[in-house]
Amino acid sequence: MNSKSEIFRGKLAKYLLLAVLLLLALFPVYWMFVSSFRQNSDLTRLPPKFLPFDVGASLENYGRILANPRYLTYYQNSLIVAFGTVAVCLVVAVMAGYVLSRYNFPGKILLQTGILSVQMFPLVAILISLFTFYSDMKLTNTYQGLILADTSIALPFSIWFMKSFFDTIPNSLDEAATIDGCGRLRTLFQIIVPLSRPGLLAVGIYTFLLSWDDFIFSLTLMSKDELRTLPVGIANSFAGELLFDWSGMMTISVVASVPVLLLFIFLQRYMIAGLTQGSVKG
Amino acid sequence: MNNLQAERIRPTQKSFALSKTAKDRIFVAVMLSPALVILVLVIGAPIVKGIWMSFFEYTLAMRTNPQWNNFENYTKLIKTGEIFTYFLNTLLFVAFVVAIQAVIAMTVALLLNSKMRGRSIYRSLFLIPWTIPSVVVALLWMWLLQPQYGVLNYLLSRVGLVEQGTQWTQHPSLAMVSIIIAAVWRQFPMMMVMFLAGLQSVPLELAEAAAIDGANRRQIFRHVTIPCMRAVLDTTIIIAIINNFQMFTIIYNMTAGGPVDKTTTLSIAAYVKAFSQFDFGSGSAIGVMWLVVLGGGIYLYNRFSAKSHDIY
Structure with a gap:
C-alpha cells in the first residue's frame, strides 16, 4: 500500500530531479553574469571560483565595453x-x-x-x-x-x-x-x-x-x-x-x-x- | 420628359454601383496585398530565382552573364559526395537536438504539470535560456567549454569524463556534441511550454477513468496522455525539425562547420558556397535539394501520422 514514507520519497525524487534540471538550465546564465563582473586574470585561474563574491566583482568591464x-x-x-x-x-x-x-x-x-x-x-x-x-x-x-x-x-x-x-x-x-x-x-x-x-x-x-x-x-x-x-x-x-x-x-x-x-x-x-x-x- | 430622363439615369446608376460581394472582394484584396507583396518579393521571387540559378554557372564574376552548365552544380555536389556529408550532418544535428530536447521538455513539463507550489515561478525560471540571443548562446557555450579555463570542461575533467584541455569545438566528434548541447539548451524551454500547455488540455476525467480501470501511471501516460496531446506533439516536433534544419547562428559561431566539414550542415554549406566562395549556383543547388528532401519528408510524416491517428 502507499505508505506515507513512500509518497514522501516520491516527492523528494521529484523535487530533486527538478532541482538538477533547473541547475542545468540556469547555471550557464548565472556564469555569464558572474564572468561579466570579473577580470580576465581571475577568470583564467583554476580551480574556478563558483560563488559570486569569491573574487572581487566590479563594473569595470561594463565601463570598458560601453x-x-x-x-x-x-x-x-x-x-x-x-x-x-x-x-x-x-x-x-x-x-x-x-x-x-x-x-x-x-x-x-x-x-x-x-x-x-x-x-x-x-x-x-x-x-x-x-x-x-x-x-x-x-x-x-x-x-x-x-x-x-x-x-x-x-x-x-x-x-x-x-x-x-x-x-x-x-x-x-x-x-x-x-x-x-x-x-x-x-x-x-x-x-x-x-x-x-x-x-x-x-x-x-x-x-x-x-x-x-x-x-x-x-x-x-x-x-x-x-x-x-x-x-x-x-x-x-x-x-x-x-x-x-x-x-x-x-x-x-x-x-x-x-x-x-x-x-x-x-x-x-x-x-x-x-x-x-x-x-x-x- | 422628366420621367424619361429618370428612367434613363436609373439603369446606368445601377451598373456603376458595386454589389456588396464585389466591394467585399476589393476590400479583401486591398487588405491582403501588403502581406502578399512582401512575401512574394522577399520569399516567393527569391525561391523561383534560386531554382533558376541552381542550373547556371552563377558566380560573383559572372553575375551579369550566367551560363547554363548542364546540371554541373548538382553533379559536382553528388560526385564529390559532399552533399551526402551535409545531409548526414544536418540529419544528425536535427535528430539529436529534437530528440534530446523532446525528452527533457517532456520531463520538465510532466514535473510541472503535477500539483506543486510555485509552478508558474518554476516555469518562468526554466524559460530563461530561451530569452538569450542565439549569438550569445554560442559565445556563452564556447566560454563554458573553453579548453583551459572553461567551467564545464573543468568539472567534466574532474569527474574524468574528458581530459583537461579538450578542444570541444575543434574535436572531430565533440564539435557536433557541443553545437547540439548549445542548441538543446536554448530550445528546450520553448518545447517545454508547448508540452505543458498540451498536458493541461488533457481532460482529467480520462486519466481518472483509466486509473479506476486499473491502469498504472506509465500506461496512462502511454495510452491516455500521449494520444490526447498528439496534435500538440506533432506540431511542436515538426516546427522543431524545420527550425533546426534552418539552424545557422549557433553552428556558424561555434564551429563554422569545422573541423573539416564535421559540422557543416546544409545551411552552413549553402552559405559558405555562396558568400565565401561566391558560387551562387552551387549554393542554390544545395537549397533546392534541401527543399525537396524536407518537403518530401514532411509530406510522408503527415501521411504516416494521419494513419496512426486512425489507430487511436
Whole structure:
C-alpha cells in the first residue's frame, strides 16, 4: 500500500530531479553574469571560483565595453531594425489577419496554407537570391532592406496568430458597427483593434525577439560596420583578435540579453500566449 | 420628359454601383496585398530565382552573364559526395537536438504539470535560456567549454569524463556534441511550454477513468496522455525539425562547420558556397535539394501520422 514514507520519497525524487534540471538550465546564465563582473586574470585561474563574491566583482568591464562607441552603434541599429520590423509586421498582419478571419473568398484555404508553409523554405537558399535582388535594387546596407527581410520571416506566424485572435472576437461587434454606419476600415481600427491588445502584444513581442535574434540577414545584407546589428557586431569583434577577452565577451553578452530579459520579466504572459497559441489551438 | 430622363439615369446608376460581394472582394484584396507583396518579393521571387540559378554557372564574376552548365552544380555536389556529408550532418544535428530536447521538455513539463507550489515561478525560471540571443548562446557555450579555463570542461575533467584541455569545438566528434548541447539548451524551454500547455488540455476525467480501470501511471501516460496531446506533439516536433534544419547562428559561431566539414550542415554549406566562395549556383543547388528532401519528408510524416491517428 502507499505508505506515507513512500509518497514522501516520491516527492523528494521529484523535487530533486527538478532541482538538477533547473541547475542545468540556469547555471550557464548565472556564469555569464558572474564572468561579466570579473577580470580576465581571475577568470583564467583554476580551480574556478563558483560563488559570486569569491573574487572581487566590479563594473569595470561594463565601463570598458560601453565606452566603446562601436557597441552603442550596433545597439542602436538593432533597436531601429527591431522596432521597425515590429511596426511594419503589426500593421500588415492586422490587415491580413482581419480579412482572413472575417471574409470568405475563393482560394482562402490555399492562401492560408501557402502563407504558413513559407516558413519551411530554406532561409539560406532564399538569402542567396535575395542578396542578388537587393544588390540590384540598392537595398543592401539599408535599414529598410533589413526590416523588410525580417518582416517577411515574422509575417506568416503573425498573420496566422492575428487571424486566430480575431476569430475569438464576436462578429456581432462588426455587424453592430456596420449598422451604425461604420465603414470597414473604421470598424477594424476603431472597434476591433482596441479590443486586440493582448494579441497585438504577443505578435509584437514575437516579432521583436525574431528581429533581435536575427544573425544571418544582418550578416549578409549589411556589409558596412556602422550599419551592423548587435549579434553580427558581437560575433565579429570576438571572433578575431579579442577571442581571449572572455570577461568582455560575457559583458557584451549580458548587455545584448538585457532587453529580452526585461521584456520577459514584464510581459511573460503575452510571450507564453504567443508561444503556445500555435500548437495547442491549431 | 422628366420621367424619361429618370428612367434613363436609373439603369446606368445601377451598373456603376458595386454589389456588396464585389466591394467585399476589393476590400479583401486591398487588405491582403501588403502581406502578399512582401512575401512574394522577399520569399516567393527569391525561391523561383534560386531554382533558376541552381542550373547556371552563377558566380560573383559572372553575375551579369550566367551560363547554363548542364546540371554541373548538382553533379559536382553528388560526385564529390559532399552533399551526402551535409545531409548526414544536418540529419544528425536535427535528430539529436529534437530528440534530446523532446525528452527533457517532456520531463520538465510532466514535473510541472503535477500539483506543486510555485509552478508558474518554476516555469518562468526554466524559460530563461530561451530569452538569450542565439549569438550569445554560442559565445556563452564556447566560454563554458573553453579548453583551459572553461567551467564545464573543468568539472567534466574532474569527474574524468574528458581530459583537461579538450578542444570541444575543434574535436572531430565533440564539435557536433557541443553545437547540439548549445542548441538543446536554448530550445528546450520553448518545447517545454508547448508540452505543458498540451498536458493541461488533457481532460482529467480520462486519466481518472483509466486509473479506476486499473491502469498504472506509465500506461496512462502511454495510452491516455500521449494520444490526447498528439496534435500538440506533432506540431511542436515538426516546427522543431524545420527550425533546426534552418539552424545557422549557433553552428556558424561555434564551429563554422569545422573541423573539416564535421559540422557543416546544409545551411552552413549553402552559405559558405555562396558568400565565401561566391558560387551562387552551387549554393542554390544545395537549397533546392534541401527543399525537396524536407518537403518530401514532411509530406510522408503527415501521411504516416494521419494513419496512426486512425489507430487511436
